[in-house]
Amino acid sequence: MTVREAADLLLKARKVVVFTGAGVSAESGIPTFRDALTGLWARFDAQALATPEAFAADPALVYGWYEWRRTIVGRARPNAGHTAIAKIEAAIPGTVVVTQNVDALHEQAGSVSPIHLHGSLYAPRCSSCAKPATPPEGPGDEPADGRRLTPPACEHCGAPVRPGVVWFGEALPVDALEAAVAAAADCDLLITVGTSGVVYPAAEIPQVAARFGAPVIQVNPMPTPLDDICTVNLRGPAAEVLPELVLSLPSTAAR
Numbered sequence: 001m002t003v004r005e006a007a008d009l010l011l012k013a014r015k016v017v018v019f020t021g022a023g024v025s026a027e028s029g030i031p032t033f034r035d036a037l038t039g040l041w042a043r044f045d046a047q048a049l050a051t052p053e054a055f056a057a058d059p060a061l062v063y064g065w066y067e068w069r070r071t072i073v074g075r076a077r078p079n080a081g082h083t084a085i086a087k088i089e090a091a092i093p094g095t096v097v098v099t100q101n102v103d104a105l106h107e108q109a110g111s112v113s114p115i116h117l118h119g120s121l122y123a124p125r126c127s128s129c130a131k132p133a134t135p136p137e138g139p140g141d142e143p144a145d146g147r148r149l150t151p152p153a154c155e156h157c158g159a160p161v162r163p164g165v166v167w168f169g170e171a172l173p174v175d176a177l178e179a180a181v182a183a184a185a186d187c188d189l190l191i192t193v194g195t196s197g198v199v200y201p202a203a204e205i206p207q208v209a210a211r212f213g214a215p216v217i218q219v220n221p222m223p224t225p226l227d228d229i230c231t232v233n234l235r236g237p238a239a240e241v242l243p244e245l246v247l248s249l250p251s252t253a254a255r
């Protein structure tokens with residue numbers, strides 16, 4: 001299947017959902033979630049660290065992992081894939097970006113108000129009273145191999161501060177999930193980019209679009225469980241495939 005077929009779908013679309021996962025940030029130098037872990041965490045499975053149980057058992061290990069990731073993300077810049085998505089948004093005003101990523105690279109590329117299904121690295125909160133905590137100053141300055149880091153204490157109740165992300169077994173933010181499902185049910189094209197499609201309920205989003213009759217374009221170098229519901233599977237890196245796809249779009253003024 002070709003970029004040409006995908007471009008034909010994009011040219012006809014008026015309500016587009018772009019659904020992204022870690023792969024869209026891979027070419028910005030941010031490891032995907034299911035990449036092998038390095039440094040201090042080489043012995044751990046990321047899925048085991050992204051749980052409330054892991055944080056309760058060893059807050060310094062998990063907090064240190066997130067600060068290390070915040071440092072990497074803080075040094076990263078949006079790539080041509082993020083930029084192409086912002087161009088789709090500019091050219092087709094009915095576009096909604098839904099991301100599972102906890103970085104802010106869509107915003108930095110110019111996307112307006114992407115929906116963050118799994119939270120953000122920049123919104124820490126108390127692990128007990130849930131009040132927002134003051135984000136650490138600066139972009140992060142963790143060593144390349146990372147380190148254990150005792151989380152700060154909540155200024156209200158003294159409990160450890162935790163990252164403002166959604167861990168396994170936790171509910172997704174209701175407003176974000178509802179807005180994403182509504183956009184998927186109402187769109188006339190969904191583009192899924194750089195996600196393994198194995199984590200629920202996020203992985204339902206492209207499936208909702210397909211069930212409501214919208215074509216689905218997938219951009220991923222590897223096959224995923226979403227392949228079967230996709231109208232077009234473009235096997236390649238987002239930073240190469242998406243810029244080729246947006247070449248087909250007329251200028252914003254022409255639409």
Ligand code: BJW
Nearest residue numbers: 021022023032033034100168169194195196199200237238
């Ligand atoms: C490229 C590329 C390039 C590489 N270009 N592409 C139904 C069935 C089975 C299980 C469940 C179910 N419903 C719920 C569950 C349980 C669980 C779950 O899904 N488990 C499965 C893993 C089995 N889900 C949950 O627990 C969720 N909560 C929940 O259901 O709550 C219920 C509840 C209700 C009410 C009250 C209480 C509870 C929560 C899920 C939260 C997931 N959180 C994480 C961590 C976020 C914080 C952090 O970043 O640390 O989110 S896990 C992790 O996975 C992260 C990601 O957002 C998410 C998805 O990963 P993603 O983005 O797809 O990355 P990868 O690494 O998997 O894939 C990268 C892809 O990119 C690959 O395909 C590459 O090929 C590709 N790629 N280079 C394009 N250049």
Ligand code: ZN
Nearest residue numbers: 126129154157
């Ligand atoms: Zn507190």
